[in-house]
Amino acid sequence: MAVRVQAEGFDPGAELSGFACGRTDVGAVVSFTGVVRDTDGGLDRMEIEHYPGMTERAIAAMVETATARWDLADCLVIHRHGAMMPGEQIMMVATAAPHRVAAFEAAEFLMDYLKSRAPFWKKEFGTDGSGWVESKDEDEDALSRWE
Amino acid sequence: MAVRVQAEGFDPGAELSGFACGRTDVGAVVSFTGVVRDTDGGLDRMEIEHYPGMTERAIAAMVETATARWDLADCLVIHRHGAMMPGEQIMMVATAAPHRVAAFEAAEFLMDYLKSRAPFWKKEFGTDGSGWVESKDEDEDALSRWE
Amino acid sequence: MLDVMYFAWVRERIGEPREQVETNAATVAELIEELRRREERYALAFSDLSALRVALDQELSDFDAPLDGVREVAFFPPMTGG
């Protein structure tokens, strides 16, 4: 189990290669990577603010809940803060489990909670000015699946 | 969209690094890797038989269905046949989409169909002899989610 | 003339991966009946149809499907990919 909150970029492929490898009790590995999206071509950069200390605590609590709920062999969460360009990775979650359903569900659980319960705030800077990304009702609703 | 059916091993990390990268219309990348599991320590190797020709057709049809159903920017399926050792990768699915729900659902859809509708058969060789892996009712039931 | 293929334990019970079959069977079920009557190993392989799947020209099909125009028939147990 590892949690990293960092400003530096990372390579999801390299992270996946080193994750839960050589373990014979693992049958399924799921990874999710979040990328800075710029559908309209008007985004210059994204800046992510976070709450140092609370971020690490909140993510560690999510990982602990996931580990108690699903049979997981390993779990990795990386989340960046600071400035990043379109196409760059924002964050990554990886889960390893004996069975595929546990690996998928735990990864989705962690993603849903990271979206709405980890203290990160995204601000977009583009050709039309800047603005804070607003939270979506559907992200809040997604949490009800896990109650 | 790429489908590879092969005897050779592969590196999921290297595959993920080259997948859908540098695209600014992608916000979410999900990967699933299936690994030869040996919980009891009695497995020497696994051999996967397949139906050349039908395998490629069946997987291509699944990818087509997924692409029609979800807003996907890219999709990758790799599945091995032949002999492999505990800890080795059996197969991999990767999906890239603007949004996380589509990427997750399409990856799970492809996994569920690969389990029960792609012509692969697993045989385990261990200290207690050899035997064909039996299909599970729960794998068949998983398909009903997508109907 | 049909190309008939066998996979996994069906192949092991029949003893070969494929063969050419001269038949006038109208459906998969009729073909299975013909094969069953041939030899014990066929009867054994086709003893429990609920444990078998069939593909016609590389598409999953049913036991009551017609063989009209079909060139390749494959019998195998439920798949265990992924």
Next chain:
Amino acid sequence: MLDVMYFAWVRERIGEPREQVETNAATVAELIEELRRREERYALAFSDLSALRVALDQELSDFDAPLDGVREVAFFPPMTGG
């Protein structure tokens, strides 16, 4: 003496990321009332509580939570991680 922190647009409206606040407020709601009365920028930042979240000592909490024993209070909009 409380450490009060602000994030995202709350920080921008208040004009600083953190400050020390001398208060006898018993709850988060009382603290917000005190801050609101101070200056226009606070009134603006706290104008719509439905758009705000609060954490006490780095744990998400509620506006009616007591401040007894709390050292660090943080105000911010709904989170947008992931």
